[in-house]
Amino acid sequence: MTTEKTGLTEPLPSSPSRADATARRSRGGWAFLRDVLVIVLVAVLVSFLVKTFVVRSFYIPSGSMENTLMVNDRIFVDEITPRFGGYDRGDIVVFRDPGGWLPPSNAPARPPLIEALDWTLSLVGLSAPDSDDHLVKRIIGMPGDHVVCCNALGQITVNGIPIDETNYIEVPSSDAAASGDSFDVVVPAESLWVLGDNRYRSKDSRYNTDQPGKGFVPIENVVGRAFVITWPLDRFGSLDFHHDVFASVPDPADEEPAKDSAR
Structure with a gap:
């Protein structure tokens, strides 16, 4: 007698086809x-x-800030910190043209492909196509400050206190005044009085008093505070604001009135 075995048998998996693998x-x-x-x-x-x-990149197109900043230097600008802490005398700031400071641009239009590439690179900070539309200077006067040039030693005074800028300004000779042109201004509210470190080659607040803003820069026009040179590599490093130069300057309300020598 033959016994027939019955049961279920699992089928062997079929090998994958070449089409499935592809x-x-x-x-x-x-x-x-x-x-x-x-x-x-x-x-x-x-x-x-x-x-x-937070941070923007700019290049330096002119020599107005030499020798602190040189032509074609690239800098990073801190946008966020000043929003919380404000600005101080000595800060190096980048700002939009308040009106009439920069000559009209006559640069030829670039091909659309170059414009698109420049715009794309600017998104990640590798290009700074709007640098020519901005200016970079050092803050000398804050809102309410009385800024005068110059005293008998050729120094600028802020709220009656002379400031020694010999460590960072570029002038024609050691006995040259801190400015070749005199001025006597009180900085309006929400505005700044700014000068270039290359004092005799900077078209700054002094030379724009005939413009609508009278040479003052609205704080709302300020993009941020430059804080580091990123290129060229041999100039890489942080920028010195020389806050110590202004350490003894009193607040505007504390300025002592000038005494009349006539008795």
Whole structure:
């Protein structure tokens, strides 16, 4: 008598076809490209937010701040700290033209592809296409300050106190005054009085008093405070604001009135 065995037999898995393997590789390739694209987009977005709200890059197109800043130096500008702490005398600031400080631009239009590439690089701080539309100077007078040039020693006074700027300004000779032109101004509220460190070659507040803003820079026009030179590498380093020069300057309300010598 023959006994027949019965039962279920699991089928052996079939080997994957070449088409299935190709499809999986294709899906894997697209997934990789998708991940790379997401990473790039996130990086660009973060860089854009940093540039817009935290740090911006500018290049120096003129010699008005020599020898603190040289032509074609690249700098980073801190946008966020001044929003909380404000500005101080001695700070080096970048600001939009208050009106009439810069000559009309006659630069030829660039090809659209170059403009698009420059704009893209600016999103991540690798280009600074609007540097020619901004200026960089040092704050000498804060709102309410009485700024005068010059005393008998050729020094600028702020609220009646002379400031010794010999460590950072460039002048024609050791006995030259801190400014070749005299001025006597009181800085309006929400405004700044700014000068270039290259005092005899800077078109700053002194030379724009005939403009609508009378030479003063509205604080709302200030982009931020420059704090480091990033290029060229042999000049890499932080910028000195020389706050010690202004340490003894009193607040505007504390200025002593000038005494009349006539009795």
